[in-house]
Amino acid sequence: MQLQLDGVNYVYSEGTAFEKKALGNINLNIGKGEFVAIIGHTGSGKSTLIQHFNGLIKPTSGKVLFEGADIHENKKLLKTTRQKIGLVFQYPEAQLFEITVFKDVAFGPLNMGLSKEEADVRTRNALEIVGINECDFEKSPFELSGGQKRRAAIAGVLAMNPEILVLDEPTAGLDPRGRDEILFKIKEMRDKLNITIILVSHSMEDVAKLADRVIVMSDGHIVMDGTVKEVFREVGALSKIGLAAPKISYLMKALKEKGFDVPIDIYTPNEAADIIYNLLTRQKSKSGGAK
Amino acid sequence: MNFNITIGQYYPTDSILHRLDPRVKLAASLSFIIIVCLIDNGFGYAISAAFIAAAVWASNVPVKLMLRGMKSIFFFIVFTFTVNIFLIPGGNILFNLGPVKISAEALNTALLMTARLSIMIFASSLLTLTSSPIQLTDAIEYYLAPFKKIGVPSHQIAMMMTITLRFIPTLIDELDKIVRAQKARGADLDTGGAFKKAKALIPILVPLFLSSFRRADELATAMEARCYRGDIERTKMKQMKFGMQDLYAGIIFICICSCIIMANFIF
Numbered sequence: 070m071q072l073q074l075d076g077v078n079y080v081y082s083e084g085t086a087f088e089k090k091a092l093g094n095i096n097l098n099i100g101k102g103e104f105v106a107i108i109g110h111t112g113s114g115k116s117t118l119i120q121h122f123n124g125l126i127k128p129t130s131g132k133v134l135f136e137g138a139d140i141h142e143n144k145k146l147l148k149t150t151r152q153k154i155g156l157v158f159q160y161p162e163a164q165l166f167e168i169t170v171f172k173d174v175a176f177g178p179l180n181m182g183l184s185k186e187e188a189d190v191r192t193r194n195a196l197e198i199v200g201i202n203e204c205d206f207e208k209s210p211f212e213l214s215g216g217q218k219r220r221a222a223i224a225g226v227l228a229m230n231p232e233i234l235v236l237d238e239p240t241a242g243l244d245p246r247g248r249d250e251i252l253f254k255i256k257e258m259r260d261k262l263n264i265t266i267i268l269v270s271h272s273m274e275d276v277a278k279l280a281d282r283v284i285v286m287s288d289g290h291i292v293m294d295g296t297v298k299e300v301f302r303e304v305g306a307l308s309k310i311g312l313a314a315p316k317i318s319y320l321m322k323a324l325k326e327k328g329f330d331v332p333i334d335i336y337t338p339n340e341a342a343d344i345i346y347n348l349l350t351r352q353k354s355k356s357g358g359a360k
Numbered sequence: 361m362n363f364n365i366t367i368g369q370y371y372p373t374d375s376i377l378h379r380l381d382p383r384v385k386l387a388a389s390l391s392f393i394i395i396v397c398l399i400d401n402g403f404g405y406a407i408s409a410a411f412i413a414a415a416v417w418a419s420n421v422p423v424k425l426m427l428r429g430m431k432s433i434f435f436f437i438v439f440t441f442t443v444n445i446f447l448i449p450g451g452n453i454l455f456n457l458g459p460v461k462i463s464a465e466a467l468n469t470a471l472l473m474t475a476r477l478s479i480m481i482f483a484s485s486l487l488t489l490t491s492s493p494i495q496l497t498d499a500i501e502y503y504l505a506p507f508k509k510i511g512v513p514s515h516q517i518a519m520m521m522t523i524t525l526r527f528i529p530t531l532i533d534e535l536d537k538i539v540r541a542q543k544a545r546g547a548d549l550d551t552g553g554a555f556k557k558a559k560a561l562i563p564i565l566v567p568l569f570l571s572s573f574r575r576a577d578e579l580a581t582a583m584e585a586r587c588y589r590g591d592i593e594r595t596k597m598k599q600m601k602f603g604m605q606d607l608y609a610g611i612i613f614i615c616i617c618s619c620i621i622m623a624n625f626i627f
Contacts, residue, residue: 158540
């Protein structure tokens with residue numbers, strides 16, 4: 070297992086009046102190359118959980134293992150782990166600070182102690198992957214559009230060549246076009262770089278479209294962990310914790326109730342469109358044959 | 361990094377001190393601090409200390425929490441004490457530790473300074489622990505109001521203070537987030553010399569400044585959109601009331617202060 074969480078508990082401000090239990094007994098294994106989505110209501114502990122992955126938060130009890138080694142064993146290991154597990158925070162464009170886009174993206178690789186040439190190569194690659202044109206490299210990051218800023222910030226983490234990329238709500242606050250661009254790039258990264266991707270998201274549609282595995286958090290615990298179909302099938306359990314299956318699955322269910330012969334475990338609009346199309350052509354040919 | 365700031369923090373609970381009119385509390389603690397600065401007599405300090413102890417007890421604020429907030433100032437007190445005791449010359453030598461001489465005058469001054477500082481810090485902490493920032497700025501606005509005639513924008517000053525205080529926790533949260541984000545990109549904030557450390561702050565301060573400017577801009581727009589205008593005799597949602605308990609508290613306070621001043625003259 071690439072990343073392993075073993076009985077992780079986390080308590081905020083332990084021993085004060087503001088004590089709050091954020092995570093309870095998290096056991097989790099994530100294998101190489103998986104595409105995992107983490108969903109859950111606001112305050113369910115998603116952000117706290119992902120900050121454990123690269124050691125920004127030290128568990129109150131329990132262990133975080135990366136490739137079998139406890140990341141908190143020593144400082145050096147923690148530092149290398151932070152490079153191998155890239156974490157993109159929510160609204161990452163808020164961390165841009167350099168004079169040019171290129172310099173900002175190079176911040177991570179230079180911190181790793183790479184030579185300038187090597188850092189340049191990685192920066193260039195990362196910017197190319199997220200789809201920022203060469204002509205924008207020397208612009209101030211604050212001149213870019215919202216979606217471009219977000220992609221530049223993601224490139225800043227990608228330039229460190231992480232083996233696992235963790236993204237916290239990468240599409241929050243973007244317009245539909247910016248959103249699609251980011252999602253497309255994430256999918257592309259996964260296919261091209263073959264890295265593990267962990268995606269925190271509110272959008273069930275995005276999750277259904279991209280992820281293989283879904284982890285559902287509620288109240289600091291993992292309540293469900295399975296494939297997209299396994300998890301979204303449990304509509305009742307999901308709605309109990311304030312979540313829902315992708316909207317399209319409700320349409321399929323409604324069609325089924327009306328007596329149409331459609332499967333109900335369909336979670337992406339594309340699949341649904343195919344099925345409905347087939348259904349229509351079948352009916353047409355049927356009625357055509359009757360004539 | 362440690363962003364734990366307790367000093368100047370409001371401790372929300374219910375007590376006689378919490379319920380007092382903030383104007384009374386502000387005037388009392390200011391005048392008390394001035395009196396403590398002026399007296400130089402052991403009896404005066406004994407009365408002041410007893411009064412402060414009683415006030416702390418009446419405030420319902422845990423003493424442990426108060427002391428924790430004063431940790432950084434404690435160093436300052438110890439420093440003052442040490443400097444005074446070793447550096448003030450005097451004829452009446454009490455101890456003789458090799459080349460270091462400690463005189464009775466030095467010990468006296470050092471003790472008085474320590475008492476003075478401690479009492480002042482307790483008094484000002486009590487004020488901020490028992491009155492919310494909003495109450496305090498209301499009180500300040502009230503006392504500044506007479507100066508409006510000579511062009512002091514008292515309402516605007518109070519508004520600025522309120523907004524500043526309101527945004528401190530927000531900015532601390534923001535700072536925390538940025539620090540984490542840059543750490544995730546391998547930023548090293550804890551090692552290296554002074555120059556390297558100062559340089560490491562750039563990736564944190566630039567985004568922090570940008571976001572505070574953005575926030576300020578958004579707030580200004582939001583206020584303007586609601587047709588906010590400063591000083592036009594605005595009414596308050598929470599009116600300050602000077603009640604009977606405030607009157608009693610004021611009388612008790614004046615009595616105690618007179619005792620302290622008299623003690624200073626008599627002894």
